[in-house]
Structures are given as structure tokens and as C-alpha cells.
Amino acid sequence: MARYESVLDTVGGTPLIRLTRAAAGLRPRIYVKPEWQNPGGSVKDRAALWMLRRAEADGSLRPGGTVVEVTSGNTGIGLALVAARLGYRTVVFTSSGTSREKRDQLAAYGAEVRLVDAFVPREHPDSMRSRGARFAAETPGAWFVDQYDNPANPAAHIATTGPEIWADTNGEVTHFVATVGTGGTISGTGRYLREASDGRVRVIGADPATSLYAGGDGSQKAVEGAGHVLHPDAAADVWPQALDTDVIDRFIAVHDQDAIDAVRRLARTEGILAGGSSGVALVAAFRVAEDLTEDDTVVVLLPDSGRAYLSTYFNDQWLCANGFRGPAPAEGPVVGDEACVARLVERDERPADAVRRLAAAGAADDDAVLVVYPRPRRLLAAHPSELLGWTTVGRLRAAPSVSDAVRPLGPRLGIGLPLSDPAVTGWTAADTEVAPVLDRGRVTATLSRRTLAGPPPTTQPPTASDGADVG
Ligand SMILES: Cc1ncc(COP(=O)(O)O)c(C=O)c1O
Numbered sequence: 281m282a283r284y285e286s287v288l289d290t291v292g293g294t295p296l297i298r299l300t301r302a303a304a305g306l307r308p309r310i311y312v313k314p315e316w317q318n319p320g321g322s323v324k325d326r327a328a329l330w331m332l333r334r335a336e337a338d339g340s341l342r343p344g345g346t347v348v349e350v351t352s353g354n355t356g357i358g359l360a361l362v363a364a365r366l367g368y369r370t371v372v373f374t375s376s377g378t379s380r381e382k383r384d385q386l387a388a389y390g391a392e393v394r395l396v397d398a399f400v401p402r403e404h405p406d407s408m409r410s411r412g413a414r415f416a417a418e419t420p421g422a423w424f425v426d427q428y429d430n431p432a433n434p435a436a437h438i439a440t441t442g443p444e445i446w447a448d449t450n451g452e453v454t455h456f457v458a459t460v461g462t463g464g465t466i467s468g469t470g471r472y473l474r475e476a477s478d479g480r481v482r483v484i485g486a487d488p489a490t491s492l493y494a495g496g497d498g499s500q501k502a503v504e505g506a507g508h509v510l511h512p513d514a515a516a517d518v519w520p521q522a523l524d525t526d527v528i529d530r531f532i533a534v535h536d537q538d539a540i541d542a543v544r545r546l547a548r549t550e551g552i553l554a555g556g557s558s559g560v561a562l563v564a565a566f567r568v569a570e571d572l573t574e575d576d577t578v579v580v581l582l583p584d585s586g587r588a589y590l591s592t593y594f595n596d597q598w599l600c601a602n603g604f605r606g607p608a609p610a611e612g613p614v615v616g617d618e619a620c621v622a623r624l625v626e627r628d629e630r631p632a633d634a635v636r637r638l639a640a641a642g643a644a645d646d647d648a649v650l651v652v653y654p655r656p657r658r659l660l661a662a663h664p665s666e667l668l669g670w671t672t673v674g675r676l677r678a679a680p681s682v683s684d685a686v687r688p689l690g691p692r693l694g695i696g697l698p699l700s701d702p703a704v705t706g707w708t709a710a711d712t713e714v715a716p717v718l719d720r721g722r723v724t725a726t727l728s729r730r731t732l733a734g735p736p737p738t739t740q741p742p743t744a745s746d747g748a749d750v751g
Pocket residue numbers: 322324352353354355459460461462463464465466504505506555557558583584
């Protein structure tokens with residue numbers, strides 16, 4: 281066994297593991313790189329160590345200083361452990377969407393965790409980024425890490441991840457597949473592998489279906505870490521400077537449900553427990569592999585472990601509550617049996633136009649209509665984060681603006697949730713007559729509290745891939 285003088289020396293040096301059962305029927309050799317074998321449990325330990333060491337070297341961070349970052353968890357964990365070892369204070373701004381396990385891990389390293397509403401445009405003074413940057417500017421001795429635009433983030437992968445993959449495959453790697461968040465991993469590793477192979481290695485960006493990197497509509501997704509989303513009210517779409525699109529040959533878009541299915545299967549067929557963004561990478565890698573031969577070697581980077589998602593992707597209740605297909609279908613009547621197809625109105629639409637459009641589509645005056653943020657285009661049905669409330673065609677008729685007609689929504693309900701579930705039976709708030717219904721993480725239908733007692737509606741709910749009814 282190797283012997284180390286500090287936990288910092290254990291960052292990097294993760295192995296490659298060949299997939300056999302999960303990759304059955306595919307011709308190339310497929311290896312995964314389990315980045316949770318880093319001490320903080322993710323690929324981001326590498327960037328965290330590099331960024332912090334660079335800040336020490338250039339004087340941005342001095343003894344007694346404070347490390348400040350905005351993160352969906354893993355970068356904060358990496359920074360927190362490095363900072364703990366080197367004696368710095370760490371303050372992390374993250375969202376309530378970050379898994380409970382990651383927030384608890386941050387606190388365990390002594391980091392201060394500030395929870396911020398993530399669904400705010402980047403330039404807004406209350407956005408995670410604005411809050412983090414402001415806190416750093418106002419705190420003496422603070423250094424704002426800014427992983428999205430920090431060149432030491434991709435540099436960590438040029439120095440470590442790329443050389444490791446090249447050496448461990450004896451230079452035989454032909455394809456490298458990774459997800460893209462800040463872009464640090466794919467840009468640095470991809471650049472190294474491209475250069476080491478004289479341009480032979482193909483670099484594939486695996487992206488959640490709605491992420492803008494692969495041409496999505498920018499709406500939210502279920503998997504944490506990977507992809508690039510845009511708040512509907514954002515002034516501009518700003519891509520990270522850590523991302524070098526020149527090294528990426530192509531992007532492959534992957535649906536949340538497929539990514540979740542992939543990691544669940546990986547755990548059961550290979551004994552490898554990976555997180556949701558790993559599922560995005562795996563699905564993309566398997567798609568790439570379909571067109572390859574026995575001479576090819578595909579390396580898939582798995583950013584973190586499924587242990588951080590035992591309460592989500594590996595939890596049957598969570599899957600059901602969010603409309604994802606779980607392992608066992610429910611017995612008895614479910615929410616989908618009583619739900620109606622979702623009709624949408626965008627917040628900025630003129631009420632008269634909305635009424636005309638909805639009436640032409642067959643909506644009656646007292647039909648429920650979900651009010652959502654505006655988007656130039658919708659690839660899939662709306663994400664629950666885009667819901668502003670509900671209204672009716674009749675109320676829209678009388679309202680000066682859509683916002684004036686909005687009412688609060690009932691609980692979010694998964695399409696396969698039994699009607700006997702406490703989330704349904706416990707739905708009593710008097711002013712919430714309508715609840716949004718989720719199919720595979722998207723809002724495809726509505727459930728009216730009144731219909732629960734009455735006869736079932738005639739309209740069948742659509743599936744997530746049908747998109748939603750917006751004019
Ligand atoms: C779970 C997970 N997957 C993927 C990524 C993307 O990595 P990168 O920021 O290097 O593009 C991250 C980044 O934080 C992550 O936490």
C-alpha cells in the first residue's frame with residue numbers, strides 16, 4: 281500500500297474499471313473512471329486542490345483567509361477538505377436542490393453552508409453567484425474561487441486526469457466521455473488526451489436533454505452537477521470560461537429518466553454505485569459505443585458516487601413522487617388515472633391571446649391552466665421549477681395580466697403515486713384546488729382536488745415526451 285503524508289496527496293490517481301455486464305453486446309472496451317475514490321468523494325477534489333494552491337501561489341489567498349464558493353456541492357466539499365487541512369475557513373453558497381447528503385458532508389468538514397434560492401437569474405443581486413461574490417468582496421481576507429471562470433479548474437485535469445487515463449490505457453484510449461458542468465473536467469482532460477494522441481482521441485460531452493450545451497431549451501433537469509440551464513428571466517446566456525468547446529467533438533443529449541435507469545442498472549449489474557451525472561455519461565458512452573469496433577477503447581468519467589443520492593435516484597419514494605419510473609408499479613388507482621392534460625399559459629402572454637388560444641384548443645372556462653415562466657421554446661414539458669401557479673380560462677378573461685389571475689398550487693404529485701398516498705390524502709390547503717402532476721420529472725398534467733371525489737375525467741394525461749400545450 282502507498283503511504284501519504286497528508287490527505288491532499290491522495291487526490292487523483294483513480295483507477296479504470298472495465299464494464300462487462302452493463303456493456304454486454306457492445307464491441308469496444310468500455311472503462312469507467314470512478315472519481316468518488318478521491319478523498320472528498322468526487323472529481324471536484326482535483327479542481328479544488330489546484331484552484332486553492334494557485335490562489336496561495338498568486339497571493340489571492342493568505343494565511344487565515346476565507347475560501348468562498350458557489351456550488352452544487354462537490355466543489356464545495358473538495359474546497360472544504362483542502363481548506364480544513366490547510367487551516368482556512370470555508371463558506372459555501374448552495375441551493376436547497378443540493379442533496380442533503382452533500383450539505384451534511386460540507387458541514388462535517390467545518391464549512392459554513394448558506395442556502396440560497398437557486399432559481400434566480402445570474403445577474404440578480406439575490407442569485408447564488410451574486411451572493412457569493414458580494415460576501416467575498418465584503419469579507420476581509422476572503423477569496424472568491426469562481427470555479428466557472430477559474431483557469432486552474434481545467435488545469436487540474438491537464439495535469440492529472442488526462443495523464444492518468446493515457447497511462448492506464450497504454451495510450452489506447454480512442455474516446456473520452458464526460459459530463460459538462462463548469463467544463464473543467466472535459467476541457468482539461470480532453471485537451472491532454474487530444475494532444476497526447478495527436479488529435480486521435482474523440483471527446484464527447486454528455487449533456488442532460490434540456491441543457492443548453494447540447495442545444496436544449498435551458499430548463500432545469502433532475503440530475504445534479506451536469507449541464508447548463510438558464511433562468512427564463514436571465515439577461516444573457518453566459519457560458520463558463522473553464523469550458524473549451526474546441527476540444528469537444530460532439531455533445532449527446534440524455535433524458536433524466538435514462539440517466540437514472542443507467543445508474544440503477546450499473547449498481548445491480550456491475551456493483552458500481554454512481555451518481556446521476558454518471559448516468560448521463562454512461563448513456564452517452566453506450567450510444568457512442570454502438571458505432572465503434574473491437575479496436576476502440578472508451579473511457580467514461582463518473583464524477584461522483586451514488587451514496588450522495590440514496591435519498592433521490594436510489595429511493596423508490598422519491599422516484600414515485602417525481603414521476604420517474606420506479607422498480608415496482610403501484611397497486612390500486614394512481615394520480616395519473618384522475619389527472620387532466622396540462623394546459624399552460626406563460627406569465628407574459630396577453631390574457632386575451634391566451635383565452636383565444638386555449639378556447640381554440642377546446643378548453644372550457646373553468647378548466648385549470650398552469651401559469652409558467654416564459655421561454656422562447658420548450659423542448660419538453662415544463663420543469664416544476666418553472667411553475668408560478670394556476671388559473672382558469674374564465675379568470676384570464678377578466679384579468680388585466682396573467683400575473684393578476686394566478687393562484688397557489690397544491691403539492692407536486694408523481695403520475696404513478698397511489699391516490700391513497702399521504703401526499704394526496706393530506707392535501708387539504710383550502711386555497712389550492714389544483715396540483716401539478718409530474719411524469720419523469722416534467723409537469724404534464726394537473727389534478728383537481730374536486731375530481732378526487734367525483735367521476736374520472738375523460739382526457740388521458742400525456743407522457744413527458746409529448747411536450748406541453750403552449751401556444
Ligand atoms: C456530480 C457532478 N457531475 C458533473 C460535474 C461537472 O464537472 P465539471 O464542472 O468539471 O464540468 C460536476 C461539477 O460540479 C458534478 O458535481
